[in-house]
Structure formats: C-alpha cells, structure tokens
Amino acid sequence: MRIGHESLVLALSLLALGGAGAAGAAEPRVQRLAAVEGAALHDWDARIESMLRAGDLQVRRTHEDTLLPGRQHVRLNQAHKGVPVYGGQVLRQTEGERTISVFGTLYEGIDVDPRPALTADQAVAVIEKLSGVDLGPSRVPQLVVYPRETGGYVLAYTTRAFSEDALTRYFIDARTGELVASRSELETQAAVSGTGTGVLGDRKKMSVRTAAGGGFLADDVFRPPSLVTFDMKGNLTRTLGFLNGVIGLGVSDLGADSDNTWTDGPVVDGHSYAGWTYDYYFLRFGRRGLDGNNLEVLSIVHPVRRQDLFSYSNSVISTFYLNAFYAGDGVMVYGEGLPPGVRLTTGQTVDYLAGALDVVAHELTHGVTDYTSGLIYQGESGALNESFSDMMSAGTEFYFQGRAPGQPDWLLGEDVFVPGGIRSMQNPRAFGDPDHYSIRFTGPEDNGGVHINSGIPNHVFYLATVGGTNRVSGIPVTGVGQANIEQIEKVMYRAFTAMMPSSASFSTARAVTIQSARDLYGAGSPAVTAVTQAWNAVGVN
C-alpha cells in the first residue's frame, strides 16, 4: 500500500442531478443543469436563448471575469409571466460568442396565475403579525412564484423580518394570506468548540461553527485559514464532480452535528487533524498553511461507502478506499478503509484513513511541497517529495505526543493499517524499502519508486535524530537525540521548503540539508554532524 497524491482526472461534462419530476401538472419539476461541453451545452444554450426571448429568463447581472480576460459571466433569473421564480437561476459563461459553461436550476411545469388577490400591504400585515415586528415602508414584499417543498407552486409575497434574535424570511400566499413557508436567514459564523470521538475512539476537541438553522458545521473558525471538512456521504459521483470542478460544494455538504458532540470518526479526525497539522507548521516553523498564506484546506471524507466496496473497480478501491491523497489547491481526500472482516493480502485491516494523524500530515505536506520546492514526482526527486511528507508526518506525530491516540513512532500509517502501518523510517527494509542507496529501486513502477526509495532519506531523518548504525554500510551515526528532534525537523523543513530545487537528486538533498543544518546550528554542530553522518551511512555522497 502506498499513499499517493495523484489526482484523478475524470471528464464529466454534464451532471443531471435532478431530472424530471413526477406526475401532475402542478408538481414542480426541477432541472439542475451543469453543462460544459458537447450536445448538452449546445442544447441548453439554445434553450436559454429561447427563454430569454420569451421573457422566462431575465438578465440580473453581467460581469467580466477578472482572472480570465475575455470571459464574461451572465446571471439570469427565471420568471413566470413576469413574476420571478424563487430559486430559478442560470449562470452562463461566455467567451465572445461562444458559450463555455452553463450551470443553474430551472423550474418547469409552472401553472400559476400571476395576479395576486392580496395587496402588498395586506401581505405586510400578515408578516408583521407572524413576526411580531413592524415593517417599515421600505420593506416592500416581493411577489414570487414559490416552488413548494411538498410539491406544486404558489404565488407568494416574500420579505424578511428582523426580530431581536432572528432574521426570518416569510412566504405568504398571495391569494389566501396563509403562511407558505418561513426560514431563518441569519447567517452567523460563531466560532464554537465541540468535542468529538475519533476513528480510534479517542476524544478530542472540534473547532466548528454554528449553523444558521441550528446545529454545528465542520468549519474551523478559530484558526486563521478556512479549514472545512465535507462529508460526501459515500457519493463518489459528487466527489468526482467536485474534484473535477464540475460542481461546487456548499454548506449542506459540510460535516454536521446536531449537538456538537461529534460521533462520525472520519469527520472528527479529518477535521481536527487538518487543524493540528496547521498548528504544527505554525508553531514549529512559523508557517501559515500550505502556501504560507493561509490557503483554505478542504478535507473530504466518506467519498465512498464501505458497503459498496465490491461494486467498484480496483482503481476506485485503491484510490478512495485504501488511500488518502492531496488533490491540489488545498483539497484533501481521505479513503474510507475496508469493511470489518475484509483484509488486505498482507493480512492488515484498514480503518478510515482520516483517523491517522501521520497520514493527514503526510498528505497536507504534499501541499506544502507544491507551494515550495515543487519536487518533481518522479525518480529521486519524487522520492524526496514523499520522504519530506513522511518526515513532517513523523514530526507532527511526535509534536502531539500524548494528545494523539497511541504512541508516536517511526512508522507511517500504523494507526489505520493494522498491524504495522505501511512504512518504517527506522527500518525501511521491514516493508521492503531500501535503507541504503546501493539497493535503491531502479524500475519504472511507482514513478520510479517514489514510495520505495523514500526509505533512504527517511532513514537519514531517523538516524540523524535518534542515531544508530546503518544495516548495510555498518556506519554509525551520532544523532542529536530524540529530545532534540526539533533540530532535525527544522533542518529538513528549511532545506525542503526554501533551498531544494524541484529536480533534486539524493546527492543534492544531502548538500542542501547539510547546508541547512550549518546555517541553523553552525558548522561542527551536533546537527551538522548527525545529518552528514546519516547521509554517509545510507551511501549518499
């Protein structure tokens, strides 16, 4: 098992998420459109033109794309006989005469008389009575066609009313004066601490926010960057749609809990460990997030369902069950693990990958590498890329010693790949990985052995810290000592984020890390000695 970070590319040009509704002329039929190419895009483009001519779509706003010159975005509101349809909206992206994409929601089958029986003043009186507040003359209710959640459409007046503790939007039947619907629109983001139980049954604190309609959302408002965790509820189609930029994720996709005592382990761990990793980088190195500028981190858990394991291809199983990966731009995806009773050929069970702090830190470090050295994911530079993630994940685990479940160690993924984990920095050979340059992997697989040859610099990190003798060379290393692991972490962090070229070889890494140690601790310092001896011991000169 390897933890890779390659993102999948899947060309989804159209997502028909809604589809036609059921029976009855009054039954609301909703079309959720997401067309980016092919016939679907052409058809929707033509239909939008037709609706514009008929007045069923009205231009609400047009603006130029500030990031892509020449692109224009038009927001169109749906109307029925001149009355806006609540929630009916289309966004069309164009470049000159060419339509690039169309997204939106349209309601069909509307059969509503647009003439109200009530005046706006009468509707205001109803809302005032319901809300207990007086509305001023500027608070004129808008006449809309409202798609009922229970089916059908109704002509309604709508406006919002502020009370001392709520902001509520009311929909009043424009014929009968009855309340059709009301909802809170108070969009607060109060930072709240909750508690949760992680994958391994450990209790930890959750940094979340309150939801407008009650409950709590996995949106960390305490830490400087936005750290949000989405629960895909096993919907791989939506997961892929998001990863490919076809759909966006909203508040309803966020991990949620009603009483702030969180029990969904992957949500708890994926969310909190992203924060812990941010903390580690900040507190250890003063770094602010993946890009150094508080890049938003979006963690995705439950991309698939465990019970669907056997209905998927090996590639899906490998990627979305047995792996965690950094998908770029601050997006993390955590595999679902295996159902109870199902084991790998190694005999290991696999738990939710979000449940391992070192896995989370490993993947997020790929983001740091993306924004710093950009180590090319092939051959020795790729192995260095992997190794740096392993180094920082071990550092994170030791940093949070006593707060994360289990004991910190030099294993990778041992909390979820049980027993044993997937790699060892102390003894790479235990997993078949090389611990000396002379036995490095030279085949084409695994991008030239990026997850295999990482064992060599991983062992350097271990030897420089703890000390010991390399199994192959027999060369002893005097480490700085476990208590001084911070020194080696800083040497490596500085070397890998500020000094390492993207195509670095192991030999380059040796020179860069020794120089980093010299700069930080002085020539002849224990750190310089340890790092130099460690590279010597693994045969990299």
Next chain:
Amino acid sequence: MRSILAAVVLSTLAGAAGAADEPRFTVLINGLFAPSSITSDSTRTFNAFAEEGSIEASYDAGGGPGFEAGIVWNFSKSLGVGVSGGVVSRDTDATYTAQVPHPLFLSRPRTAEGTLSSLDYQEQQAHLDLVYTGHSGSFDFSLFAGPSYFSVSSDLLGQPDYDQEYPFETITITNVPALSFDDTGFGFNAGAGVGYRFSRNFGVGVTGRFSRATIELVPEVGKDAVELDAGGFQIAGGLRIYF
C-alpha cells in the same frame, strides 16, 4: 436586597441601673473600626470551549470602619439586656488564578493570574446581649455576651473576560467582574467596655467586641460555595445617652 438592620446598639457601657435614681436605659451611638481582616478562598467554575474552566481566588477583606447603635435596659443594678446593630464595610483585595480551556485542545487550559482591589465587603450585625455593669464614680464598666446575627454581602470574582489570539497558548485577562453575593448566619459576640458620664443624661464610652459567625456565599445553587468567618474584633467609641 437585604434589609438594613436596625441601627440600634448596645454598648456595654450602660450607666448604672441599680439605684433608684439611676437611669434604666442607655442609648449608645458609636463609630467603630474592625482591625482584623477576613480571609476566604473561592473556586468558581464556568463552561468555555466545551470544557470547564475555573477561577480560584483568595480574598482578604482588610480592616474597615463602621457604625453601630443600641440600647440597654437595666433590669437590676448590675444586669441588663441590650440589643444593638451595626454595619462594617471593608475593602477587599483578591488574588486569582484563572484557568480557561483551550479552544482547540482538550485538557490544555491556559492560566492567568492577577489581583483585584477595592472589592466590596459589608456585614450587618445584630447582637442580643446579657450585660453586666459596674460603677465607680462617673465611670461605668461592663461585660457582655450573647448571640449575634450577621448579614454579609461580599463581592466574588466571576467568569473572567480575556483576549486571545491564535495559537491560543496564552490569554490576557481584560476584566474579571466582581459579582455581589450575600448570606446570613448566626454566631456569637462577647466584649467589654468603659464609659464616662459627664452629666446625668450624657456621656462617652468605648467598647471592645469580638464576634463570629460562619457565612456561606453560594454563587450558584449547589456549587462553588464560599465559606468565611464574619465578624472578628472591633473597637467602637461614641456618645451615651441615659434616661
């Protein structure tokens, strides 16, 4: 709000009551000073960031001034019954240690310490005493003892306000609210006094009294009770009126 106790006091220095021409009543109006301090400790808890925080405080209510008034009815030459009431105010200093839970991690409270001064402490006392009085010329000497009733109002520290910023390793206390709590209790008092009568109906005198009652201030029902010993030694002096 508690009621103000009746401002009547006994001073021990009632005039001689035994003789037929002696006044049977003595009214006393005193200023007083309570030199001894009253100390107490409190631990108040509060919920913050899904955990329980606390503020532990030690209070030192220093000596303070007051006044008292009373009356003694001498039912024999040497014995009488007196009732008195008074009020003592003290400035209180508090040192505190606040532990505020971490917003991101369990069991990692941030600690801050500080001091506060000029907290309010006020005790109202009422005493019922048996009074023994002796006479020597224009001087009266008295001994007295009896039960006491105390009503104490004291400031206790509440949940602190603080500033914090990421990574939230420390907090800076910006304000600790002082919240007033009160309780009543019964105790005892005993003392002695001396008076000098410079006319048939007027005189002056001083009194020394020790009193004590255990008071329990309860900020929240069922938790965080603060126990203190009210009273202590006080010395008073003032006008005597005989009739």
